[in-house]
Amino acid sequence: MRDKLTKRTVEAIEPSLRDTFLWDAEIPGFGCKVTPKGARIYILQYSRGGRIHRVTIGRHGIEFTAEKARNEARRLRGLIATGENPALARSHERSIPTIAELGVRYLEEYARPYKKPSAFAQDQRNLQNHIIPLIGTLKASEIERQDVARVMREVAAGKTAKDEKTKIQGRRIVRGGEIVANRVHALLSKMFQLAEDWKFRPAASNPCRGAKRFAEHKVERYLSVEELARLGNALNAAKNGRLVVDPSAKAPEKRKRGGQEKIGPRSENPRAIAAIELLLLTGCRLGEVLNLRWSDVDFERRFLLLPDSKTGAKTVYLSEAALRVVRDIQPRDDSPYLFPGKRPSEPLGSIRVPWEHICKAARLENLRLHDLRHSFASVGAASGLSLPMIGALLGHSQPNTTARYAHLAASPLHQAVDAIGEKILGAMLPSQ
Template identity: 30%
Template sequence: MAEKMQFTKARIAAVEPVPGKRITVYDETQKGLCIRVTPAGAKAFYCVRKVEGKVEWVRIGDAAAVTIETARTTTAEIINDIARGTNPAEQKRIKKAEMTFSDLFAEWVKECKAKGKKSLGNDERNYRLHLQGIAKKKLSEIERTHIRTLHRKVTTGAGIYQANRVLALTRAVFNFGIKTLDIPNLTNPAAGLKMNREESRDRRLHLDEMPKFFEALATEPNRDMRDYFMLSLLTGARRSNVLAMTWAEINLDRRTWTIPGSKAKAKDNIVVPLTDAAIDVLKARAEASGAQGWVFPGSGATGHLVEPKKAWKGLLQRAGIEDLRLHDLRRSLASFQIDAGVSLAVIGKGLGHHSQQTTAVYARLAQDPVADAWQKGTDAILVAAGVKKTAEVVPLKKGRKHA
């Protein structure tokens, strides 16, 4: 078989594979251009040149996809690059070894786990749902246009708040690669991109909505869901903390729930007072299933209950309430406490708020006024809902336990 020929489409097609051997045929027109044929019959164009005493094979592309003219032009450009001191084969090797965004994200997750990042679960969810379009791209291939387009897409599909969280996550991952991993020549394509304008949310359960909310809650067939929503409202705790509540954190005698600093946003322990209604819910759960491990155990990887979106949606539909999020329950308790005349400092201590302006005030507060504030707030909620009178508690009608 000829080792050199004038490349034409027909002649290349006529080159037959040799069993057990990869053959090479050079082009008579363009120096350095050849076609390699595998034993299986796959054909690809290569540029072959000696660089610094070593023969380098630079793959141009499949013969079925790249025209002969393009292969010749590309070969000429590669030879010119080599003459200027560039080694295209070495550049390809570097690029092949370069991290993808998914590689960098995996390293970032390891760092976050080591530091105990509280919102890592949300970050991993955003990566899984919204960042797969750039996950397999090499870091050097990701441009600002990619991130800008991504931000607009998430804004349209999932909303302005979610899009901003995804943009912030992307920015943080790239900054980690630059500042912590010291990846050479890496720039942050998300840096400087404008976030969506976010309006401050002030949604709460209003006085007229309370009876409808509690009526719908009483008909919730799944006891875990009913108790979870109830405790979310009565404690004012963050969603993630209620989901991951453990019996070891609960002291029914002292009527407190201590959220450890490792789970708290401000990294300080939060002592949440447990009101009469909250104690009733917890005692019933302890009697029904014991008081070991998670308060809301689940069958998933976390071991506890996870985002109850379906049950929450059903509850709102039964109640005829719109635009209410789980986090709004936290705001609802604080709102009823304010209506009852409780000071912002006392509320802040029980909710675990942390700021330079209020930390000193919170530190001097005893637990008694905080516990009193929680009782006042939840009493106001239950009175508004019609399930509690001024001095007498009427038990919430229980739905059947979900099988």
């Protein structure tokens, strides 16, 4: 049927068992489809490259009147005349994923094959805990710079932080803050870069480029000689069952149901203690130590041959002190790991609790396990080792990473300047 599409002509069409079409007598391809259920939908049909394409304009009486649909049909005909394909553009627009869907593709096609498992897990947490709750339902093509800036502000302010019960005696703690916001920014930036590669956004449209990151002030914590002595005493006490976590604590008069934290002298997991000693004596990262296998240890050449690390395959040189720690570990016949977990086929997952007890007993505040790596490097710098040597021991791939320890090489410099000063003063002394 063909007639001018007006409110009267469109509403006069009776539904049938199949879709019914009324085509406009003035605008080529402009029509109204009436479904068997009575829905009236304005459409535009046209031919491109020998193929018939159809664009849905909208529903009559809900989204469009007949006159508005006519104007939209004229606009689309103008686009077609300039060589555009509105149907293809609409199809592409429908294929653009939401941020949540883009995140799934990012994890599976980029993070999982190209990033370390720990980095993959961190990206997954940042997506689930911060990005998806804030902008997960928005299309990837809709995000602008102000959206990224808003996400960073809200993550930094703790809007996505939570502390909830997950299971019996279980908790799920999500922290916000400026550092977390910066990690979210980095993740979003990579996701939008891939969105450009996957044609979901125009080239050079990454909205993260204009959203400023928060300033980060890295605090490098190093153990002093006195602190090293206190840490050593606490480790020895933990080995011998003499560790007192909090000397000022008093035992409760009545024990509560479910038990009470032990107040008096105690011991800690000997494997956890050995892991802490290795961290301090090798400068290794926590994951590198906890995932050590006996096959990684070369006792004859005093090496740890790590097949993988943050910077790839790595050789760790063992001092005699570190080698004694390794030799004192009792292997388990059913596990390949130096530090097996509850399941022999898996390594120890965490030493957080023993570490907290030891730090408390040694009166060491704000000391992370990773700070043991910094302390290893600081002792090397103060002993006169060159920065390239320290970088080789730590397995740094970039010299700039080791440069943070340059200011710690004070002792050799002081010796040098003292020698110069003595010579100058000697030359200035009046002759006898």
